[in-house]
Amino acid sequence: xxxxxxxxxxxxxxxxxxxxxxxxxxxxxxxxxxxxxxxxxxxxxxxxxxxxxxxxxxxxxxxxxxxxxxxxxxxxxxxxxxxxxxxxxxxxxxxxxxxxxxxxxxxxxxxxxxxxxxxxxxxxxxxxxxxxxxxxxxxxxxxxxxxxxxxxxxxxxxxxxxxxxxxxxxxxxxxxxxxxxxxxxxxxxxxxxxxxxxxxxxxxxxxxxxxxxxxxxxxxxxxxxxxxxxxxxxxxxxxxxxxxxxxxxxxxxxxxxxxxxxxxxxxxxxxxxxxxxxxxxxxxxxxxxxxxxxxxxxxxxxxxxxxxxxxxxxxxxxxxxxxxxxxxxxxxxxxxxxxxxxxxxxxxxxxxxxxxxxxxxxxxxxxxxxxxxxxxxxxxxxxxxxxxxxxxxxxxxxxxxxx
Amino acid sequence: xxxxxxxxxxxxxxxxxxxxxxxxxxxxxxxxxxxxxxxxxxxxxxxxxxxxxxxxxxxxxxxxxxxxxxxxxxxxxxxxxxxxxxxxxxxxxxxxxxxxxxxxxxxxxxxxxxxxxxxxxxxxxxxxxxxxxxxxxxxxxxxxxxxxxxxxxxxxxxxxxxxxxxxxxxxxxxxxxxxxxxxxxxxxxxxxxxxxxxxxxxxxxxxxxxxxxxxxxxxxxxxxxxxxxxxxxxxxxxxxxxxxxxxxxxxxxxxxxxxxxxxxxxxxxxxxxxxxxxxxxxxxxxxxxxxxxxxxxxxxxxxxxxxxxxxxxxxxxxxxxxxxxxxxxxxxxxxxxxxxxxxxxxxxxxxxxxxxxxxxxxxxxxxxxxxxxxxxxxxxxxxxxxxxxxxxxxxxxxxxxxx
Numbered sequence: 001x002x003x004x005x006x007x008x009x010x011x012x013x014x015x016x017x018x019x020x021x022x023x024x025x026x027x028x029x030x031x032x033x034x035x036x037x038x039x040x041x042x043x044x045x046x047x048x049x050x051x052x053x054x055x056x057x058x059x060x061x062x063x064x065x066x067x068x069x070x071x072x073x074x075x076x077x078x079x080x081x082x083x084x085x086x087x088x089x090x091x092x093x094x095x096x097x098x099x100x101x102x103x104x105x106x107x108x109x110x111x112x113x114x115x116x117x118x119x120x121x122x123x124x125x126x127x128x129x130x131x132x133x134x135x136x137x138x139x140x141x142x143x144x145x146x147x148x149x150x151x152x153x154x155x156x157x158x159x160x161x162x163x164x165x166x167x168x169x170x171x172x173x174x175x176x177x178x179x180x181x182x183x184x185x186x187x188x189x190x191x192x193x194x195x196x197x198x199x200x201x202x203x204x205x206x207x208x209x210x211x212x213x214x215x216x217x218x219x220x221x222x223x224x225x226x227x228x229x230x231x232x233x234x235x236x237x238x239x240x241x242x243x244x245x246x247x248x249x250x251x252x253x254x255x256x257x258x259x260x261x262x263x264x265x266x267x268x269x270x271x272x273x274x275x276x277x278x279x280x281x282x283x284x285x286x287x288x289x290x291x292x293x294x295x296x297x298x299x300x301x302x303x304x305x306x307x308x309x310x311x312x313x314x315x316x317x318x319x320x321x322x323x324x325x326x327x328x329x330x331x332x333x334x335x336x337x338x339x340x341x342x343x344x345x346x347x348x349x350x351x352x353x354x355x356x357x358x359x360x361x362x363x364x365x366x367x368x369x370x371x372x373x374x375x376x377x378x379x380x381x382x383x384x385x386x387x388x389x390x391x392x393x394x395x396x397x398x399x400x401x402x403x
Numbered sequence: 404x405x406x407x408x409x410x411x412x413x414x415x416x417x418x419x420x421x422x423x424x425x426x427x428x429x430x431x432x433x434x435x436x437x438x439x440x441x442x443x444x445x446x447x448x449x450x451x452x453x454x455x456x457x458x459x460x461x462x463x464x465x466x467x468x469x470x471x472x473x474x475x476x477x478x479x480x481x482x483x484x485x486x487x488x489x490x491x492x493x494x495x496x497x498x499x500x501x502x503x504x505x506x507x508x509x510x511x512x513x514x515x516x517x518x519x520x521x522x523x524x525x526x527x528x529x530x531x532x533x534x535x536x537x538x539x540x541x542x543x544x545x546x547x548x549x550x551x552x553x554x555x556x557x558x559x560x561x562x563x564x565x566x567x568x569x570x571x572x573x574x575x576x577x578x579x580x581x582x583x584x585x586x587x588x589x590x591x592x593x594x595x596x597x598x599x600x601x602x603x604x605x606x607x608x609x610x611x612x613x614x615x616x617x618x619x620x621x622x623x624x625x626x627x628x629x630x631x632x633x634x635x636x637x638x639x640x641x642x643x644x645x646x647x648x649x650x651x652x653x654x655x656x657x658x659x660x661x662x663x664x665x666x667x668x669x670x671x672x673x674x675x676x677x678x679x680x681x682x683x684x685x686x687x688x689x690x691x692x693x694x695x696x697x698x699x700x701x702x703x704x705x706x707x708x709x710x711x712x713x714x715x716x717x718x719x720x721x722x723x724x725x726x727x728x729x730x731x732x733x734x735x736x737x738x739x740x741x742x743x744x745x746x747x748x749x750x751x752x753x754x755x756x757x758x759x760x761x762x763x764x765x766x767x768x769x770x771x772x773x774x775x776x777x778x779x780x781x782x783x784x785x786x787x788x789x790x791x792x793x794x795x796x797x798x799x800x801x802x803x804x805x806x
Contacts, residue, residue, distance in 0.1 A: 054730030054738050084726055084738070086755035119723025120756040229727050306709065306793075307801055314802030320522025323487055324632050327457030335457050335487070352489040353523040390709075391802075392795050398710055399717030399794075 001266055006162040010144030013162035013175035014198035016040045016240035020138035021146030024131025026079035026117075026124055034128070035147035035177075036135040037074040037194055038104055043238035044200075045071035045112065046207035048214045050231040056083035057093035058113040062232060065097075065112050069203035071236055072106040074194055075099075075132060076114035076151050078179075083119040083229040092123045099129060103136035112234050114192050116153055116179065119229060148177035151192050154397055155179050159270045165259050167252050170243035172199040176263050178233075180221070180271030191218060193233040193267055199256060200239030201246040209257045210235050217264035220296070220385045221272045222303040235260070272386035273369075277393030280312050281369045287382040288375040294331045295383035298374060301329035302385075309390035315365040317356075319347040326374055337377035343370060404669055409565040413547030416565035416578035417601035419443045419643035423541035424549030427534025429482035429520075429527055437531070438550035438580075439538040440477040440597055441507055446641035447603075448474035448515065449610035451617045453634040459486035460496035461516040465635060468500075468515050472606035474639055475509040477597055478502075478535060479517035479554050481582075486522040486632040495526045502532055506539035515637050517595050519556055519582065522632060551580035554595050557800055558582050562673045568662050570655050573646035575602040579666050583624070583674030594621060596636040596670055602659060603642030604649040612660045613638050620667035623699070623788045624675045625706040638663070675789035680796030683715050684772045690785040691778040697734045698786035701777060704732035705788075712793030718768040720759075722750040729777055740780035746773060 012019050016039055024034040047066040049059050065071055075096055082089050097111040104111075115123070138146075148158035162175040178193035201209075214233055239245065246252045273281035284303050289295035302308055305325040311318035319340050326333060326340075340348035343364030345356050364370060415422050419442050427437040450469040452462050468474055478499055485492050500514040507514075518526070541549075551561035565578040581596035604612075617636050642648065649655050676684035687706050692698035705711055708728040714721035722743050729736060729743075743751035746767030748759050767773060 052727060052730040053736050054726050081723075084723055084751065084755055089755075119721075119727060120751070229723075229730065306797070310798050310801035313798065316802070318522075320484075320487060320632075323457050324455060324522060327455040327632065333456050348487065348523070352487055352492075390798060392798050394709070395713050395716065395793060395795050395798060398713035399719070 001161050001163040001262060007160040008145055009162040009175060010148060010160040010177050011037055011175040011194060011196045012141045012144040014173040014196045014238070014240065016198055016238045017175070017196045018139040018141055019143035019147040020135040020140065021143065021148065021150030022131060022135045022138055024077065025127045026077055032146055032150035033077055033079045034131040034135055035076045035150035036100065036132070036139060037147060037196065038139050039072055039236055039238040041238050041240065042070050042072060043236040044069060044203040044206045045234065045236050046203065046210040047112070047232055047234040048211055050229060052229050054084065054229050056081050056115060056230045057085055057089040058082055058115045059230065059232060060090060061093045061097055061113045062234065065109060068109060070110060071112055072110040073100055073104050074112040074114065074234060076192060077128065078151050078153050079117040080115060080121050080123050081117045081119050081230050082115040082123050085120070085122050089122060092125055095125065096128060096132070099132045103132055114232055116151065116192055116230050144175065144177060151177065151179045153179065154276050156274055159267050161263055161266050163259060163263060165255060167199060167243050167255055170241055172241045172243055173197065174259055174263055176267055178267040178271060180274065191231045191271060193218060193264070195235040195260070195263065197235065197237045198239065198241035199237050199246065200241065200243050201237045201256060205246060205253060206235060206237050209260055213257065213261045213264050217261060217268040220383070221268050222300055222385060222387045269386050272388055275388035276397045277391040278388035279391050280389040282312060282387040282389065283371040284385045284387060285371060285373045285382065286376065287373065288377045288379055289381040289383070290379035291381045292383050295381050296385065297331050298326055298329045298376065299383050299385035301325045302372065302374065303387035306390055312370065313389040313391045317342055317347060317361050317365050319353065322372060323348050333376055334378070339375040339377065341373040404564050404566040404665060410563040411548055412565040412578060413551060413563040413580050414440055414578040414597060414599045415544045415547045417576040417599045417641070417643065419601055419641045420578070420599045421542040421544055422546035422550040423538040423543065424546065424551065424553030425534060425538045425541055427480065428530045429480055435549055435553035436480055436482045437534040437538055438479045438553035439503065439535070439542060440550060440599065441542050442475055442639055442641040444641050444643065445473050445475060446639040447472060447606040447609045448637065448639050449606065449613040450635055450637040451614055453632060455632050457487065457632050459484050459518060459633045460488055460492040461485055461518045462633065462635060463493060464496045464500055464516045465637065468512060471512060473513060474515055475513040476503055476507050477515040477517065477637060479595060480526070480531065481554050481556050482520040483518060483524050483526050484520045484522050484633050485518040485526050488523070488525050492525060495528055498528065499531060499535070502535045506535055517633070517635055519554060519595055519633050547578065547580060554580065554582045556582065557679050559677055562670050564666055564669050566662060566666060568658060570602060570646050570658055573644055575644045575646055576600065577662055577666055579670055581670040581674060583677065594634045594674060596621060596667070598638040598663070598666065600638065600640045601642065601644035602640050602649065603644065603646050604640045604659060608649060608656060609638060609640050612656070612663055616660065616664045616667050620664060620671040623786070624671050625703055625788060625790050672789050675791055678791035679800045680794040681791035682794050683792040685715060685790040685792065686774040687788045687790060688774060688776045688785065689779065690776065691780045691782055692784040693782035694784045695786050698784050699788065700734050701729055701732045701779065702786050702788035704728045705775065705777065706790035709793055715773065716792040716794045720745055720750060720764050720768050722756065725775060726751050736779055737781070742778040742780065744776040
């Protein structure tokens with residue numbers, strides 16, 4: 001699902017989808033910065049969007065498209081978020097959709113619009129106009145990689161995946177590209193995720209599937225606790241696979257959801273691992289909680305703690321900071337019932353530290369991937385959050401990423 | 404109140420108080436690490452304590468003392484937090500109080516006990532025992548500075564203040580020492596604040612005054628969002644000034660509260676300014692809110708945002724990150740009614756950025772003290788939070804401060 005081969009295929013792996021990524025001149029670096037994803041037929045569309053009250057203009061435009069339930073294309077740019085740009089910014093986002101529609105021969109209301117980058121700056125519309133035309137001319141079944149590159153900001157690599165499954169005897173394909181890096185926190189973030197599938201499914205079920213899956217994948221990432229103005233995850237299902245349309249819940253719907261979840265889990269993990277300045281990929285598992293919400297709240301408290309994150313950067317097995325963040329998470333807990341493990345090694349058991357094997361723990365801390373397990377000992381619910389450490393590089397990137 | 408002279412007098416400025424700070428050998432650095440504060444007569448005592456469910460042993464011991472309402476002394480050590488140390492740790496904290504009581508000729512239940520430093524390590528009791536004896540032998544009216552030094556961990560300087568006021572025709576004195584630096588967040592933190600006064604006041608009124616004042620001073624600081632296991636603010640009022648005892652609310656109580664608030668405000672500001680690795684002192688003022696709670700929540704959201712903090716470190720007037728943190732604070736807001744100013748210069752007005760004077764704004768950003776004002780435009784309530792930036796040094800300190 002996440003091999004190099006799958007990543008290359010990405011969003012163009014499902015039948016009927018083409019894509020392009022071009023250099024419109026929006027990024028100062030001169031890198032790819034405008035992406036277009038196109039379905040050769042109408043696709044059911046679903047989306048989840050930032051809950052930030054200061055939402056960017058494209059979020060409003062794309063919510064309307066999702067509300068209609070059908071889309072043909074996604075146009076996205078990096079380098080400028082088109083956030084806090086008022087009525088003119090909204091007009092710019094609407095024009096992006098209109099231009100893409102004109103270039104592709106579909107309606108503006110069938111085009112998802114997304115932007116990511118600096119807040120508070122108007123889009124350079126001359127460049128956008130020329131860029132959309134150019135991207136439309138470059139649409140291809142091999143365009144996923146370029147599209148994936150074109151939506152990046154401070155990410156160090158593009159996140160992409162693809163997979164094929166069997167639904168009701170028909171081969172169905174899924175593909176995805178995503179970006180993350182900074183301003184990453186539950187309820188979506190600077191995060192963009194675009195998912196395509198050639199499965200046929202009712203728009204309302206597609207929305208339910210996406211909402212459920214986002215709740216346990218993209219909403220379980222924390223990089224810096226900042227929730228962006230521009231987040232969205234969008235899935236287009238164009239039915240080109242020819243499967244009997246999934247119109248109700250049942251085994252077919254379950255397979256669809258499981259596949260979507262596996263795809264989004266992989267993307268979420270890679271977004272966390274590639275957090276700004278990250279040198280460690282942290283998996284925070286909370287078990288023995290009374291509810292999923294409790295477990296998530298505790299895991300997020302640990303994942304967001306700057307003291308925990310800097311300790312992991314320093315490869316310091318400072319479990320005191322972990323249990324401290326558990327203690328202030330706002331969920332009732334009892335130190336005497338709680339167990340904390342780093343890489344499977346118990347470090348805090350029922351109220352006090354353990355006399356762990358220091359050499360074995362050093363090995364855990366030196367690894368790139370580290371799992372922290374917290375058992376609250378009061379219930380059966382669990383949650384997993386993916387996060388990363390806090391490094392000098394994070395400060396550098398965000399102290400120098402100027403407006 | 405915060406002159407060098409006042410800082411020298413500190414907690415021994417009020418009549419009847421002596422103090423000492425000595426080297427017990429707990430800190431690896433060999434610096435002063437054990438403080439003793441003593442009142443020559445019984446003093447009313449009040450305290451506020453961490454709400455972290457993983458509270459350190461001394462917190463339990465000191466809560467009991469405050470519950471009794473009378474204290475004679477405070478014994479505090481730095482270098483070891485005596486947190487997550489189970490029953491043996493609780494016994495150690497109790498022994499600290501007992502040893503101080505023996506050395507000073509008072510009861511163990513009249514001794515406030517405090518610890519700060521690394522979590523999860525037992526106190527070196529041999530050193531503590533010898534240290535308490537030595538400290539008792541060194542109690543002096545000039546001992547405040549040494550006591551202030553002895554409670555520091557990663558602070559770069561000791562916070563102290565003193566002041567004199569007139570209550571009902573009698574001169575009354577206040578003094579204080581405090582420490583902060585890391586794990587600093589509302590509801591108290593690694594923070595310790597010890598306040599002395601020779602005013603006579605009923606313990607219940609003293610507690611009410613302290614609780615109210617802490618709510619608008621120490622609980623309005625955010626450095627890294629981590630709430631420590633060891634925080635406490637304690638005030639002892641020994642009545643040595645001879646004022647008619649403040650036994651009910653009225654003008655005398657109001658003067659007492661105002662003085663306590665001014666003293667704690669100064670300490671809180673200095674704790675924020677000396678946050679770990681801080682290069683900037685940030686004052687986040689939220690006005691036009693519907694309630695104090697709303698205003699505080701918005702100010703804290705901005706103060707805690709790593710993206711905002713790193714932007715100020717980089718002297719980047721990135722108002723987009725500020726309005727973004729306002730938008731996800733969880734308080735209803737309308738971008739079109741909101742105004743953000745940096746150093747009095749409007750940067751975001753009613754939904755969009757302004758064309759501010761870049762040179763003037765650069766001057767604001769280059770200064771050490773920066774005030775961010777956010778007017779929500781929906782009410783009359785306001786709140787002020789003190790914070791600092793996020794620097795390479797923060798990562799260094801916390802990546803290398805090993806367990």
